Amino acid sequence: MSDKSSIKRVLYKVEQLVERGIDKRVRIAVTGLSGAGKTAFITSLMNQLLHIADNDQLPFLRAAKEGRILATKVSSYDELHIPEFKYKQSLDAIFDKKPTWPVSTTGISQAQLDIRYTIKNEWLKKLQKQSQLTVDIIDYPGEWLLDLPLLRLSFKDWSMQCHELLEQSELDSSWREQAVELIYQQPLQDDKIAQVSTEYKDFIRQNFSQQHTYNLLQPGRFILPGELAGAPVLDFFPVLDIDILNSDWSTLSSDSLIRILEKRFNYYKKQIIEPFFKEYFEKVDRQILLVDCLEVLNNGYQNYRNMQFTLSELLKSFHYGHSNWIKRMFSPSIDKLLIAATKADHVPPEQHRELELFLQKMLQGSRNDIQYEGIELETLAISAIKVTEAVMAEHQAQKLMCVKGVELSSGDEVINYPGKIAPHSLSKELWQEQQYDFVDFAIPGNLTSSILPHIRMDKVLQFLIGDKFR
Ligand SMILES: Nc1nc2c(ncn2[C@@H]2O[C@H](COP(=O)(O)OP(=O)(O)OP(=O)(O)O)[C@@H](O)[C@H]2O)c(=O)[nH]1
Ligand SMILES: [Mg+2]
Structure with a gap:
Protein backbone atom coordinates (compact mmCIF):
# COMPACT_ATOMS: atom_id res chain seq x y z
CA MET A 1 0.00 0.00 0.00
CA SER A 2 1.37 3.46 -0.84
CA ASP A 3 2.07 5.98 1.93
CA LYS A 4 -0.57 8.27 0.49
CA SER A 5 -3.31 5.69 0.60
CA SER A 6 -2.41 4.54 4.11
CA ILE A 7 -2.54 8.18 5.31
CA LYS A 8 -5.95 8.47 3.63
CA ARG A 9 -7.13 5.34 5.40
CA VAL A 10 -5.91 6.62 8.76
CA LEU A 11 -7.61 9.97 8.18
CA TYR A 12 -10.84 8.23 7.25
CA LYS A 13 -10.64 6.09 10.38
CA VAL A 14 -10.05 9.20 12.53
CA GLU A 15 -13.01 10.92 10.90
CA GLN A 16 -15.19 7.90 11.61
CA LEU A 17 -14.06 7.78 15.22
CA VAL A 18 -14.73 11.47 15.70
CA GLU A 19 -18.19 11.10 14.17
CA ARG A 20 -18.94 8.20 16.48
CA GLY A 21 -17.60 10.19 19.39
CA ILE A 22 -19.88 13.14 18.89
CA ASP A 23 -22.78 10.86 18.02
CA LYS A 24 -23.18 12.00 14.46
CA ARG A 25 -23.16 8.49 13.10
CA VAL A 26 -25.14 5.48 14.29
CA ARG A 27 -24.63 2.03 12.92
CA ILE A 28 -27.60 -0.24 13.48
CA ALA A 29 -27.34 -4.02 13.36
CA VAL A 30 -30.60 -5.48 12.14
CA THR A 31 -30.36 -9.05 13.42
CA GLY A 32 -32.77 -11.83 12.59
CA LEU A 33 -32.96 -15.33 11.16
CA SER A 34 -34.17 -15.89 7.64
CA GLY A 35 -37.75 -14.74 7.21
CA ALA A 36 -37.75 -12.75 10.48
CA GLY A 37 -38.58 -9.59 8.51
CA LYS A 38 -35.24 -7.73 8.14
CA THR A 39 -35.73 -6.53 4.56
CA ALA A 40 -39.33 -5.45 5.19
CA PHE A 41 -38.14 -3.68 8.35
CA ILE A 42 -35.31 -1.78 6.63
CA THR A 43 -37.65 -0.81 3.79
CA SER A 44 -40.23 0.56 6.21
CA LEU A 45 -37.64 2.33 8.37
CA MET A 46 -36.23 4.09 5.32
CA ASN A 47 -39.71 4.88 4.06
CA GLN A 48 -40.82 6.43 7.36
CA LEU A 49 -37.70 8.60 7.57
CA LEU A 50 -37.59 9.61 3.92
CA HIS A 51 -41.13 10.99 4.28
CA ILE A 52 -40.39 12.65 7.58
CA ALA A 53 -41.66 16.08 6.52
CA ASP A 54 -45.23 14.87 5.92
CA ASN A 55 -45.25 11.76 8.09
CA ASP A 56 -47.88 12.04 10.81
CA GLN A 57 -47.55 8.33 11.65
CA LEU A 58 -44.65 8.82 14.07
CA PRO A 59 -46.11 10.32 17.28
CA PHE A 60 -43.60 8.50 19.52
CA LEU A 61 -40.52 9.75 17.69
CA ARG A 62 -40.09 12.83 19.88
CA ALA A 63 -37.91 14.93 17.61
CA ALA A 64 -40.37 14.39 14.75
CA LYS A 65 -43.31 15.29 16.98
CA GLU A 66 -41.47 18.50 17.92
CA GLY A 67 -41.04 19.23 14.21
CA ARG A 68 -37.24 19.19 14.53
CA ILE A 69 -36.51 16.53 11.96
CA LEU A 70 -36.30 18.51 8.76
CA ALA A 71 -35.48 16.06 5.99
CA THR A 72 -33.80 12.75 5.23
CA LYS A 73 -31.91 11.64 2.18
CA VAL A 74 -30.23 8.46 1.05
CA SER A 75 -26.52 9.19 0.97
CA SER A 76 -23.57 7.37 -0.49
CA TYR A 77 -21.37 5.47 1.92
CA ASP A 78 -17.65 4.89 2.01
CA GLU A 79 -17.75 1.09 1.89
CA LEU A 80 -17.81 1.11 -1.91
CA HIS A 81 -17.43 -2.66 -2.19
CA ILE A 82 -20.88 -3.27 -0.67
CA PRO A 83 -23.90 -3.07 -3.01
CA GLU A 84 -26.62 -0.58 -2.20
CA PHE A 85 -29.80 -1.77 -0.43
CA LYS A 86 -32.50 -2.08 -3.10
CA TYR A 87 -34.96 0.28 -1.47
CA LYS A 88 -36.65 1.35 -4.68
CA GLN A 89 -37.02 -2.23 -5.87
CA SER A 90 -38.63 -3.27 -2.55
CA LEU A 91 -40.95 -0.29 -2.62
CA ASP A 92 -41.94 -0.86 -6.25
CA ALA A 93 -42.88 -4.45 -5.38
CA ILE A 94 -44.98 -3.25 -2.43
CA PHE A 95 -46.81 -0.54 -4.40
CA ASP A 96 -47.24 -2.58 -7.58
CA LYS A 97 -50.77 -3.14 -8.91
CA LYS A 98 -50.17 -6.75 -7.92
CA PRO A 99 -48.10 -6.15 -4.79
CA THR A 100 -45.52 -8.63 -3.55
CA TRP A 101 -43.33 -8.75 -0.47
CA PRO A 102 -39.65 -7.96 -1.06
CA VAL A 103 -37.79 -11.13 -2.07
CA SER A 104 -35.65 -13.16 0.32
CA THR A 105 -32.14 -11.71 0.52
CA THR A 106 -29.23 -13.55 -1.12
CA GLY A 107 -26.31 -11.17 -0.47
CA ILE A 108 -25.13 -8.19 1.53
CA SER A 109 -26.30 -4.65 0.91
CA GLN A 110 -26.06 -1.36 2.75
CA ALA A 111 -28.16 1.74 3.22
CA GLN A 112 -27.02 5.06 4.60
CA LEU A 113 -29.39 7.85 5.54
CA ASP A 114 -28.51 11.43 6.41
CA ILE A 115 -31.10 13.05 8.66
CA ARG A 116 -31.09 16.84 9.11
CA TYR A 117 -32.52 18.15 12.32
CA THR A 118 -32.75 21.30 14.42
CA ILE A 119 -30.56 21.23 17.52
CA LYS A 120 -32.40 21.39 20.85
CA ASN A 121 -29.54 21.56 23.32
CA GLU A 122 -29.15 25.15 24.56
CA TRP A 123 -25.33 25.08 24.47
CA LEU A 124 -24.90 23.34 21.15
CA LYS A 125 -27.54 25.67 19.64
CA LYS A 126 -25.28 28.65 20.20
CA LEU A 127 -22.66 27.11 17.92
CA GLN A 128 -24.91 25.71 15.23
CA LYS A 129 -28.66 25.69 14.53
CA GLN A 130 -28.87 22.44 12.61
CA SER A 131 -27.01 19.18 12.61
CA GLN A 132 -26.98 15.90 10.75
CA LEU A 133 -27.29 12.33 11.92
CA THR A 134 -26.01 9.56 9.68
CA VAL A 135 -27.64 6.15 10.06
CA ASP A 136 -25.99 3.05 8.61
CA ILE A 137 -27.86 -0.20 8.13
CA ILE A 138 -26.81 -3.49 6.59
CA ASP A 139 -29.07 -6.14 5.08
CA TYR A 140 -27.89 -9.72 4.54
CA PRO A 141 -29.36 -13.23 4.34
CA GLY A 142 -30.49 -14.42 7.77
CA GLU A 143 -28.87 -17.80 7.18
CA TRP A 144 -25.41 -16.22 7.42
CA LEU A 145 -26.10 -15.04 10.92
CA LEU A 146 -26.19 -18.66 12.07
CA ASP A 147 -22.43 -18.72 11.57
CA LEU A 148 -21.59 -16.27 14.32
CA PRO A 149 -21.83 -18.77 17.19
CA LEU A 150 -19.39 -21.02 15.26
CA PRO A 275 -14.32 -10.87 8.14
CA PHE A 276 -18.14 -10.83 7.78
CA PHE A 277 -18.57 -10.30 11.50
CA LYS A 278 -15.74 -7.76 11.80
CA GLU A 279 -16.87 -5.69 8.87
CA TYR A 280 -20.59 -5.62 9.50
CA PHE A 281 -21.27 -6.26 13.15
CA GLU A 282 -18.27 -5.40 15.24
CA LYS A 283 -18.65 -1.65 14.86
CA VAL A 284 -22.35 -1.41 15.65
CA ASP A 285 -23.76 1.01 18.17
CA ARG A 286 -27.35 -0.14 18.40
CA GLN A 287 -29.02 -3.44 17.68
CA ILE A 288 -32.50 -4.65 16.88
CA LEU A 289 -33.20 -8.36 17.07
CA LEU A 290 -36.20 -9.29 14.96
CA VAL A 291 -38.03 -12.48 15.93
CA ASP A 292 -40.87 -14.12 14.07
CA CYS A 293 -42.81 -15.36 17.11
CA LEU A 294 -45.68 -16.47 14.92
CA GLU A 295 -43.47 -19.10 13.33
CA VAL A 296 -42.45 -20.23 16.80
CA LEU A 297 -46.05 -20.40 18.01
CA ASN A 298 -47.22 -22.21 14.89
CA ASN A 299 -44.53 -24.91 15.13
CA GLY A 300 -44.74 -26.13 18.73
CA TYR A 301 -42.50 -26.86 21.69
CA GLN A 302 -39.39 -28.25 19.99
CA ASN A 303 -39.23 -25.32 17.60
CA TYR A 304 -39.61 -22.95 20.54
CA ARG A 305 -36.65 -24.57 22.29
CA ASN A 306 -34.55 -24.54 19.11
CA MET A 307 -35.26 -20.89 18.46
CA GLN A 308 -34.58 -20.01 22.10
CA PHE A 309 -31.20 -21.78 21.99
CA THR A 310 -30.22 -20.34 18.60
CA LEU A 311 -31.07 -16.74 19.47
CA SER A 312 -29.35 -16.96 22.86
CA GLU A 313 -26.20 -18.33 21.22
CA LEU A 314 -26.40 -15.60 18.61
CA LEU A 315 -26.68 -12.79 21.13
CA LYS A 316 -23.48 -14.02 22.80
CA SER A 317 -21.58 -13.01 19.65
CA PHE A 318 -22.12 -9.28 20.17
CA HIS A 319 -20.30 -6.89 22.46
CA TYR A 320 -22.54 -5.07 24.88
CA GLY A 321 -21.35 -2.28 27.11
CA HIS A 322 -22.00 1.15 28.58
CA SER A 323 -22.35 4.05 26.22
CA ASN A 324 -19.51 6.40 26.76
CA TRP A 325 -18.10 8.20 23.80
CA ILE A 326 -14.46 7.85 24.75
CA LYS A 327 -14.85 4.14 25.32
CA ARG A 328 -16.87 3.77 22.14
CA MET A 329 -14.15 5.46 20.10
CA PHE A 330 -11.66 2.77 21.04
CA SER A 331 -13.80 -0.28 21.54
CA PRO A 332 -17.23 0.07 20.02
CA SER A 333 -19.98 -1.79 21.79
CA ILE A 334 -23.75 -1.90 21.67
CA ASP A 335 -25.42 0.36 24.22
CA LYS A 336 -29.05 -0.34 23.28
CA LEU A 337 -30.80 -3.50 22.22
CA LEU A 338 -34.35 -3.70 21.01
CA ILE A 339 -35.94 -7.13 20.82
CA ALA A 340 -38.92 -7.01 18.49
CA ALA A 341 -41.66 -9.51 17.72
CA THR A 342 -42.25 -8.85 14.03
CA LYS A 343 -45.46 -9.20 11.96
CA ALA A 344 -47.60 -8.12 14.94
CA ASP A 345 -50.34 -7.24 12.46
CA HIS A 346 -51.17 -10.98 12.47
CA VAL A 347 -52.32 -10.60 16.05
CA PRO A 348 -55.25 -8.45 17.27
CA PRO A 349 -53.94 -5.34 19.09
CA GLU A 350 -55.36 -6.46 22.44
CA GLN A 351 -52.87 -9.36 22.35
CA HIS A 352 -49.75 -7.35 21.46
CA ARG A 353 -48.74 -7.11 25.10
CA GLU A 354 -48.96 -10.92 25.38
CA LEU A 355 -46.77 -11.22 22.30
CA GLU A 356 -44.16 -8.96 23.92
CA LEU A 357 -44.29 -10.92 27.17
CA PHE A 358 -43.98 -14.22 25.32
CA LEU A 359 -40.82 -12.96 23.60
CA GLN A 360 -39.44 -11.55 26.85
CA LYS A 361 -39.87 -14.92 28.54
CA MET A 362 -38.37 -16.77 25.62
CA LEU A 363 -35.17 -14.70 25.81
CA GLN A 364 -35.14 -14.18 29.56
CA GLY A 365 -31.66 -15.68 30.06
CA SER A 366 -30.02 -13.51 27.40
CA ARG A 367 -31.90 -10.42 28.52
CA ASN A 368 -30.66 -10.93 32.02
CA ASP A 369 -27.02 -11.27 30.90
CA ILE A 370 -27.25 -8.22 28.66
CA GLN A 371 -29.02 -6.07 31.23
CA TYR A 372 -26.30 -7.00 33.69
CA GLU A 373 -23.88 -5.12 31.42
CA GLY A 374 -26.02 -2.05 32.05
CA ILE A 375 -27.29 -1.66 28.54
CA GLU A 376 -30.74 -0.36 27.69
CA LEU A 377 -33.10 -3.09 26.57
CA GLU A 378 -36.66 -2.94 25.32
CA THR A 379 -39.12 -5.47 23.88
CA LEU A 380 -41.81 -4.45 21.39
CA ALA A 381 -44.41 -6.10 19.18
CA ILE A 382 -44.07 -4.36 15.80
CA SER A 383 -45.16 -4.56 12.22
CA ALA A 384 -42.91 -2.96 9.62
CA ILE A 385 -45.72 -3.02 7.07
CA LYS A 386 -49.19 -3.40 8.50
CA VAL A 387 -51.40 -5.28 6.06
CA THR A 388 -54.37 -6.22 8.26
CA GLU A 389 -57.12 -4.51 10.21
CA ALA A 390 -58.45 -5.46 13.63
CA VAL A 391 -62.10 -6.51 13.55
CA MET A 392 -64.57 -7.98 16.02
CA ALA A 393 -65.94 -11.25 14.68
CA GLU A 394 -67.54 -14.46 15.76
CA HIS A 395 -65.16 -17.36 16.33
CA GLN A 396 -66.43 -20.69 17.67
CA ALA A 397 -69.63 -19.03 18.93
CA GLN A 398 -67.68 -16.26 20.72
CA LYS A 399 -67.27 -12.60 19.77
CA LEU A 400 -63.51 -12.06 19.58
CA MET A 401 -61.01 -9.53 18.27
CA CYS A 402 -59.62 -10.95 15.01
CA VAL A 403 -57.56 -9.66 12.09
CA LYS A 404 -58.82 -9.12 8.57
CA GLY A 405 -56.57 -9.19 5.52
CA VAL A 406 -55.85 -10.81 2.16
CA GLU A 407 -54.58 -14.36 2.60
CA LEU A 408 -51.30 -14.83 0.71
CA SER A 409 -51.99 -18.37 -0.51
CA SER A 410 -55.56 -17.87 -1.78
CA GLY A 411 -55.72 -14.14 -2.51
CA ASP A 412 -59.07 -14.09 -0.64
CA GLU A 413 -60.04 -11.70 2.09
CA VAL A 414 -60.14 -13.64 5.36
CA ILE A 415 -60.93 -12.93 9.00
CA ASN A 416 -58.55 -14.84 11.22
CA TYR A 417 -58.50 -15.56 14.94
CA PRO A 418 -54.90 -16.71 15.51
CA GLY A 419 -55.45 -18.13 19.03
CA LYS A 420 -54.70 -16.86 22.51
CA ILE A 421 -51.03 -16.11 23.10
CA ALA A 422 -49.78 -17.21 26.50
CA PRO A 423 -47.80 -14.36 28.11
CA HIS A 424 -45.44 -16.82 29.80
CA SER A 425 -43.29 -19.86 29.06
CA LEU A 426 -45.19 -23.06 28.49
CA SER A 427 -44.26 -26.56 29.56
CA LYS A 428 -44.01 -29.25 26.89
CA GLU A 429 -47.44 -30.59 27.93
CA LEU A 430 -49.11 -27.17 27.82
CA TRP A 431 -47.63 -26.50 24.40
CA GLN A 432 -49.52 -29.50 23.09
CA GLU A 433 -52.80 -27.95 24.25
CA GLN A 434 -52.16 -24.68 22.42
CA GLN A 435 -53.91 -24.20 19.13
CA TYR A 436 -52.48 -21.51 16.88
CA ASP A 437 -53.55 -20.69 13.41
CA PHE A 438 -51.50 -17.89 11.84
CA VAL A 439 -51.99 -17.33 8.14
CA ASP A 440 -49.61 -15.41 5.86
CA PHE A 441 -51.04 -12.16 4.59
CA ALA A 442 -50.46 -10.45 1.25
CA ILE A 443 -49.92 -6.74 0.77
CA PRO A 444 -53.26 -5.27 -0.29
CA GLY A 445 -53.43 -3.64 -3.71
CA ASN A 446 -55.08 -0.52 -2.33
CA LEU A 447 -52.28 1.17 -0.38
CA THR A 448 -53.08 4.80 -1.00
CA SER A 449 -50.44 6.73 0.87
CA SER A 450 -46.79 6.53 -0.16
CA ILE A 451 -45.97 6.17 3.54
CA LEU A 452 -46.18 2.56 4.66
CA PRO A 453 -48.70 1.74 7.40
CA HIS A 454 -46.94 0.19 10.39
CA ILE A 455 -47.25 -0.75 14.05
CA ARG A 456 -44.83 0.94 16.51
CA MET A 457 -42.11 1.81 14.01
CA ASP A 458 -42.09 5.23 15.71
CA LYS A 459 -41.30 3.58 19.06
CA VAL A 460 -38.55 1.62 17.32
CA LEU A 461 -37.06 4.82 15.88
CA GLN A 462 -37.31 6.63 19.20
CA PHE A 463 -35.49 3.79 20.93
CA LEU A 464 -32.80 3.34 18.29
CA ILE A 465 -31.98 6.94 17.34
CA GLY A 466 -34.34 9.29 19.24
CA ASP A 467 -31.71 10.32 21.79
CA LYS A 468 -29.30 11.43 19.06
CA PHE A 469 -31.42 14.43 18.03
CA ARG A 470 -30.10 16.64 20.82
N1 LIG B 1 -48.00 -9.24 7.82
C1 LIG B 1 -46.72 -8.94 7.83
N2 LIG B 1 -45.84 -9.77 7.24
C2 LIG B 1 -44.54 -9.43 7.25
C3 LIG B 1 -44.04 -8.24 7.86
N3 LIG B 1 -42.70 -8.20 7.69
C4 LIG B 1 -42.36 -9.32 7.01
N4 LIG B 1 -43.47 -10.07 6.74
C5 LIG B 1 -43.54 -11.38 6.07
O1 LIG B 1 -42.32 -12.08 6.31
C6 LIG B 1 -41.68 -12.41 5.08
C7 LIG B 1 -40.17 -12.33 5.24
O2 LIG B 1 -39.78 -10.99 5.43
P1 LIG B 1 -38.33 -10.47 4.96
O3 LIG B 1 -38.28 -9.02 5.31
O4 LIG B 1 -38.05 -10.88 3.58
O5 LIG B 1 -37.43 -11.32 5.95
P2 LIG B 1 -35.83 -11.34 6.03
O6 LIG B 1 -35.48 -11.36 7.48
O7 LIG B 1 -35.27 -10.24 5.23
O8 LIG B 1 -35.47 -12.77 5.40
P3 LIG B 1 -34.11 -13.20 4.61
O9 LIG B 1 -33.88 -12.20 3.55
O10 LIG B 1 -34.47 -14.55 4.06
O11 LIG B 1 -33.03 -13.28 5.62
C8 LIG B 1 -42.25 -11.42 4.07
O12 LIG B 1 -42.17 -11.93 2.77
C9 LIG B 1 -43.67 -11.27 4.55
O13 LIG B 1 -44.47 -12.36 4.11
C10 LIG B 1 -45.02 -7.38 8.48
O14 LIG B 1 -44.70 -6.31 9.05
N5 LIG B 1 -46.32 -7.77 8.42
MG1 LIG C 1 -34.08 -10.20 3.60
Missing part, protein backbone atom coordinates in the same frame (compact mmCIF):
# COMPACT_ATOMS: atom_id res chain seq x y z
CA LEU A 151 -16.60 -18.55 16.01
CA ARG A 152 -16.53 -19.83 19.57
CA LEU A 153 -16.43 -23.51 18.61
CA SER A 154 -13.60 -25.84 17.59
CA PHE A 155 -14.23 -28.43 14.89
CA LYS A 156 -14.64 -31.07 17.60
CA ASP A 157 -17.10 -28.87 19.59
CA TRP A 158 -19.11 -28.21 16.46
CA SER A 159 -19.17 -31.90 15.53
CA MET A 160 -20.28 -32.78 19.06
CA GLN A 161 -23.06 -30.18 18.88
CA CYS A 162 -24.27 -31.60 15.54
CA HIS A 163 -24.13 -35.12 16.97
CA GLU A 164 -26.25 -34.13 19.98
CA LEU A 165 -28.78 -32.22 17.90
CA LEU A 166 -29.16 -35.08 15.47
CA GLU A 167 -29.59 -37.57 18.34
CA GLN A 168 -32.44 -35.48 19.77
CA SER A 169 -34.15 -34.83 16.47
CA GLU A 170 -36.30 -37.17 14.48
CA LEU A 171 -34.54 -36.41 11.24
CA ASP A 172 -33.91 -38.87 8.47
CA SER A 173 -30.64 -40.56 9.38
CA SER A 174 -29.54 -41.78 5.93
CA TRP A 175 -26.62 -39.35 5.61
CA ARG A 176 -25.42 -40.23 9.09
CA GLU A 177 -25.39 -43.94 8.30
CA GLN A 178 -23.15 -43.57 5.31
CA ALA A 179 -20.89 -41.02 7.05
CA VAL A 180 -20.21 -43.52 9.83
CA GLU A 181 -18.67 -45.85 7.24
CA LEU A 182 -15.88 -43.35 6.51
CA ILE A 183 -12.47 -44.01 8.00
CA TYR A 184 -11.78 -40.69 9.60
CA GLN A 185 -8.24 -41.47 10.75
CA GLN A 186 -7.05 -42.07 7.17
CA PRO A 187 -6.71 -39.79 4.14
CA LEU A 188 -9.64 -39.45 1.73
CA GLN A 189 -9.52 -38.17 -1.84
CA ASP A 190 -10.74 -34.61 -2.43
CA ASP A 191 -13.49 -35.62 -4.84
CA LYS A 192 -14.92 -38.08 -2.29
CA ILE A 193 -14.81 -35.35 0.40
CA ALA A 194 -16.60 -33.00 -2.01
CA GLN A 195 -19.25 -35.64 -2.72
CA VAL A 196 -19.96 -36.40 0.97
CA SER A 197 -20.06 -32.63 1.70
CA THR A 198 -22.57 -32.06 -1.09
CA GLU A 199 -24.73 -34.83 0.30
CA TYR A 200 -24.47 -33.31 3.76
CA LYS A 201 -25.52 -29.92 2.41
CA ASP A 202 -28.53 -31.50 0.69
CA PHE A 203 -29.37 -33.31 3.90
CA ILE A 204 -29.43 -30.17 6.02
CA ARG A 205 -31.16 -28.09 3.33
CA GLN A 206 -34.02 -30.58 3.27
CA ASN A 207 -34.27 -30.37 7.04
CA PHE A 208 -34.34 -26.62 6.82
CA SER A 209 -37.75 -26.72 5.23
CA GLN A 210 -39.06 -29.65 7.28
CA GLN A 211 -37.85 -28.87 10.77
CA HIS A 212 -36.70 -25.73 12.47
CA THR A 213 -33.44 -27.05 13.87
CA TYR A 214 -31.44 -23.91 13.26
CA ASN A 215 -28.14 -25.12 14.71
CA LEU A 216 -28.00 -27.91 12.22
CA LEU A 217 -28.19 -25.32 9.50
CA GLN A 218 -24.66 -24.18 10.17
CA PRO A 219 -22.61 -23.17 8.41
CA GLY A 220 -24.93 -20.60 6.91
CA ARG A 221 -23.08 -20.63 3.58
CA PHE A 222 -24.09 -24.31 3.24
CA ILE A 223 -27.69 -23.13 2.91
CA LEU A 224 -26.99 -19.99 0.92
CA PRO A 225 -23.43 -20.04 -0.50
CA GLY A 226 -23.61 -16.72 -2.37
CA GLU A 227 -20.31 -16.16 -4.21
CA LEU A 228 -18.80 -19.22 -2.49
CA ALA A 229 -20.91 -21.75 -4.44
CA GLY A 230 -18.64 -24.61 -5.49
CA ALA A 231 -15.56 -23.33 -3.61
CA PRO A 232 -13.55 -26.02 -1.75
CA VAL A 233 -13.80 -24.01 1.48
CA LEU A 234 -17.35 -25.33 1.74
CA ASP A 235 -16.29 -28.96 1.35
CA PHE A 236 -16.44 -30.18 4.92
CA PHE A 237 -18.92 -31.83 7.26
CA PRO A 238 -19.07 -32.74 10.96
CA VAL A 239 -17.83 -35.99 12.48
CA LEU A 240 -20.88 -37.60 14.07
CA ASP A 241 -19.49 -40.88 15.37
CA ILE A 242 -19.46 -40.60 19.16
CA ASP A 243 -16.55 -43.04 19.60
CA ILE A 244 -14.39 -40.95 17.30
CA LEU A 245 -15.55 -37.77 19.01
CA ASN A 246 -14.56 -39.16 22.39
CA SER A 247 -11.16 -40.38 21.17
CA ASP A 248 -7.85 -38.53 21.43
CA TRP A 249 -7.14 -36.60 18.22
CA SER A 250 -3.68 -35.39 19.19
CA THR A 251 -1.84 -38.19 17.40
CA LEU A 252 -3.78 -37.95 14.12
CA SER A 253 -1.66 -37.24 11.09
CA SER A 254 -2.21 -34.04 9.15
CA ASP A 255 -3.46 -35.89 6.05
CA SER A 256 -6.17 -37.81 7.94
CA LEU A 257 -9.77 -37.02 7.01
CA ILE A 258 -10.43 -35.49 10.44
CA ARG A 259 -7.51 -33.08 10.09
CA ILE A 260 -8.56 -32.10 6.57
CA LEU A 261 -12.13 -31.40 7.70
CA GLU A 262 -10.83 -29.51 10.72
CA LYS A 263 -8.52 -27.43 8.54
CA ARG A 264 -11.37 -26.45 6.23
CA PHE A 265 -13.66 -25.67 9.16
CA ASN A 266 -10.98 -23.41 10.65
CA TYR A 267 -10.33 -21.79 7.28
CA TYR A 268 -14.07 -21.11 6.93
CA LYS A 269 -14.13 -19.49 10.37
CA LYS A 270 -11.03 -17.38 9.75
CA GLN A 271 -11.60 -16.37 6.14
CA ILE A 272 -15.39 -16.22 5.85
CA ILE A 273 -17.11 -15.73 9.21
CA GLU A 274 -14.56 -13.50 10.91
